Amino acid sequence: MNLLTLAAADLRHRPLPNFLHLVLLGLGIAMITALLLISTQISGRLQRDANGVDLVLGAKGSPLQLILSTVYHLDIPTGNIPLDEANHWASNPMIAEAIPLSLGDNARGFRIVGTTPALLKHYGARFAQGQVWDAPMQTVVGSEVAQSGFVNGATFIGMHGLGASGHAHADHQYRVVGVLAPTGTVLDRLILTSLDSVWEVHGAHHHDADEHDDDDHAEDHAASGDGAANYNAAKEITAMLMTYRTPLAAASLPRMINTQSKLQAAVPAMETARLLNLLGLGFDTLRALAAVLIVAAALSVFVALYTAMETRQYDLAVLRSLGVSRGRVVALLWIQALSLSIAGTLIGLLLGHGAVEAMGRVAGTGRNVSLTGLTLQADELAILLLPLLVGTLAALLPAWRAYRSDVAATLSQS
Amino acid sequence: MLRFEQLRHRYGERTVLDVGDLRIEDGAQMLLLGPSGSGKSSLLHIAAGLLRPTEGRVWLDDMELTGMHGAALDRVRGRRVGIVFQRLHLIPSLSVLDNVLVAQYSAGNKVDAGVAMETLDRLGMSAKAKAKPSSLSLGEAQRVAIARTVVNRPRLILADEPTSSLDDANAEQVLRLLCEQAQGATLLIATHDARAKAVIPQQVILKAAAQQVVA
Numbered sequence: 104m105n106l107l108t109l110a111a112a113d114l115r116h117r118p119l120p121n122f123l124h125l126v127l128l129g130l131g132i133a134m135i136t137a138l139l140l141i142s143t144q145i146s147g148r149l150q151r152d153a154n155g156v157d158l159v160l161g162a163k164g165s166p167l168q169l170i171l172s173t174v175y176h177l178d179i180p181t182g183n184i185p186l187d188e189a190n191h192w193a194s195n196p197m198i199a200e201a202i203p204l205s206l207g208d209n210a211r212g213f214r215i216v217g218t219t220p221a222l223l224k225h226y227g228a229r230f231a232q233g234q235v236w237d238a239p240m241q242t243v244v245g246s247e248v249a250q251s252g253f254v255n256g257a258t259f260i261g262m263h264g265l266g267a268s269g270h271a272h273a274d275h276q277y278r279v280v281g282v283l284a285p286t287g288t289v290l291d292r293l294i295l296t297s298l299d300s301v302w303e304v305h306g307a308h309h310h311d312a313d314e315h316d317d318d319d320h321a322e323d324h325a326a327s328g329d330g331a332a333n334y335n336a337a338k339e340i341t342a343m344l345m346t347y348r349t350p351l352a353a354a355s356l357p358r359m360i361n362t363q364s365k366l367q368a369a370v371p372a373m374e375t376a377r378l379l380n381l382l383g384l385g386f387d388t389l390r391a392l393a394a395v396l397i398v399a400a401a402l403s404v405f406v407a408l409y410t411a412m413e414t415r416q417y418d419l420a421v422l423r424s425l426g427v428s429r430g431r432v433v434a435l436l437w438i439q440a441l442s443l444s445i446a447g448t449l450i451g452l453l454l455g456h457g458a459v460e461a462m463g464r465v466a467g468t469g470r471n472v473s474l475t476g477l478t479l480q481a482d483e484l485a486i487l488l489l490p491l492l493v494g495t496l497a498a499l500l501p502a503w504r505a506y507r508s509d510v511a512a513t514l515s516q517s
Numbered sequence: 518m519l520r521f522e523q524l525r526h527r528y529g530e531r532t533v534l535d536v537g538d539l540r541i542e543d544g545a546q547m548l549l550l551g552p553s554g555s556g557k558s559s560l561l562h563i564a565a566g567l568l569r570p571t572e573g574r575v576w577l578d579d580m581e582l583t584g585m586h587g588a589a590l591d592r593v594r595g596r597r598v599g600i601v602f603q604r605l606h607l608i609p610s611l612s613v614l615d616n617v618l619v620a621q622y623s624a625g626n627k628v629d630a631g632v633a634m635e636t637l638d639r640l641g642m643s644a645k646a647k648a649k650p651s652s653l654s655l656g657e658a659q660r661v662a663i664a665r666t667v668v669n670r671p672r673l674i675l676a677d678e679p680t681s682s683l684d685d686a687n688a689e690q691v692l693r694l695l696c697e698q699a700q701g702a703t704l705l706i707a708t709h710d711a712r713a714k715a716v717i718p719q720q721v722i723l724k725a726a727a728q729q730v731v732a
């Protein structure tokens with residue numbers, strides 16, 4: 104027998120209002136937790152993928168689309184650009200590193216990216232098995248790709264296009280010669296190969312433009328439609344990921360490229376910020392909704408405690424007549440409000456993590472941004488402070504009323 | 518021993534209690550009689566340290582209740598005084614046994630289920646130890662309330678109108694149980710129930726107007 108058992112007994116005695124409180128607070132906290140987890144995971148992922156890429160050179164079109172397609176591998180590319188022209192800009196003294204990318208095909212939904220080993224180095228990738236390609240049609244696969252059956256030594260054929268649809272390049276077989284250890288970046292979901300492989304597949308292959316899922320793709324493989332002969336003359340890539348040698352480059356280079364060439368220069372940092380801003384708008388609305396739920400929860404504890412005071416005042420007066428001090432009566436009410444709020448918060452945290460984990464699983468095999476609820480974040484400590492605030496605020500008025508109540512008058516009421 | 522010294526109590530301008538000096542010896546069992554509004558309840562609350570008199574002093578044994586405050590006064594009330602209310606006021610969320618244990622806890626005494634069960638047993642209520650107050654008959658609830666009052670072996674037991682809503686049999690039973698369970702404690706029962714005189718002959722009478730004490 105102590106204040107905790109007294110508080111617990113009273114909470115059990117009034118299950119309905121207490122349950123209502125748990126539901127309201129639990130939902131509010133769950134929403135905030137889920138938002139926190141999702142937004143940090145998305146923005147963390149976006150930042151890691153764009154890490155060190157200062158500028159992306161590609162075909163004209165939407166800059167966001169260019170970044171999404173070549174840095175995050177989410178959207179379809181804006182088109183292709185001549186390799187010569189890309190190399191011209193890459194040799195600018197303000198550029199430290201330039202990594203060419205050539206997109207166009209996929210294997211079971213994983214993008215096949217023609218590039219150079221510099222891309223591996225850029226993301227600090229390590230080999231779990233095998234090594235980098237040294238001939239066309241050899242590939243290195245990311246960890247998630249390997250988990251989907253593309254094991255070291257396996258052979259596969261590419262499908263045209265970047266989605267799961269499209270026709271097979273049946274006469275060109277790729278082989279896995281290396282598997283990367285997980286990097287936590289977009290690399291985990293890519294199949295990497297030499298630029299030559301991509302050119303070989305598309306250069307030797309004849310197909311009609313209507314088979315492409317998109318107009319952009321027609322441009323994508325403009326060379327291949329004309330046959331192998333002039334494909335050699337004008338090699339094309341999709342984009343070039345570039346790193347500045349000097350921060351000064353940011354001021355002049357993108358504008359120079361955009362005005363003086365037929366190419367487009369897009370800045371990942373800017374486009375990512377724009378994207379997060381768009382997402383942020385949605386997050387803010389949800390956050391406001393969660394705040395409303397939490398305030399409603401605080402009110403529900405308050406109402407539960409306060410209305411219970413009408414009948415509860417006799418219990419509390421009896422405790423006082425039995426020798427319990429005013430301070431302890433106040434403590435009892437506070438403990439009750441706090442334990443309700445803490446329970447609601449814990450339920451909310453569990454729900455929030457569970458929901459994010461479920462979303463991560465349903466969203467599937469990590470094609471895009473993979474989510475997990477099985478992590479804890481430092482900001483969640485702030486969430487743990489919430490029940491203290493909610494509980495204390497809710498207990499304030501009832502506690503004050505109990506503190507001031509006249510025991511003798513209460514007990515002689517009939 | 519309960520002692521009042523030049524005790525007067527006013528609510529606002531109106532003096533409702535003027536008992537002067539009054540002394541109730543250890544182990545005395547007394548009725549506190551008087552018409553409605555004569556201040557019986559007020560006097561009990563003063564004796565319990567729940568109400569501070571506007572004038573005079575109150576002594577319980579060697580302790581001056583009127584000189585004590587806050588938690589110290591609460592502790593004395595918990596350990597030395599037991600109160601029975603007309604409307605029992607058992608705590609509905611607690612079992613019968615817990616209603617007795619809560620008295621031990623509140624007084625700052627050791628919470629001892631053995632002692633609590635013995636007390637319930639003496640009142641014939643040990644079989645219902647796990648029941649909730651709402652499932653008890655009025656007579657049973659009264660026994661539990663008495664168990665809660667006496668479990669700490671208080672020096673002073675105060676009861677305010679314990680019989681007013683009871684039939685003859687129940688009224689007599691409650692009074693007898695109180696006398697029996699007092700076990701040497703001073704017992705003061707405020708009532709205007711004439712039936713009580715048959716059980717407890719000793720009385721203090723408060724008069725409505727003149728507030729003269731007749732022992």
Ligand SMILES: Nc1ncnc2c1ncn2[C@@H]1O[C@H](COP(=O)(O)OP(=O)(O)OP(=O)(O)O)[C@@H](O)[C@H]1O
Nearest residue numbers: 512528533551552553554555556557558559560709
């Ligand atoms: N808190 C209070 N404030 C103002 N007046 C009060 C208060 N408590 C009691 N009184 C008044 O003091 C007088 C004595 O009240 P008290 O309850 O002590 O009488 P009583 O003898 O117990 O009466 P009853 O037999 O009706 O229970 C009454 O006139 C009552 O109205």
Ligand SMILES: [Mg+2]
Nearest residue numbers: 557558559677
């Ligand atoms: Mg009265």
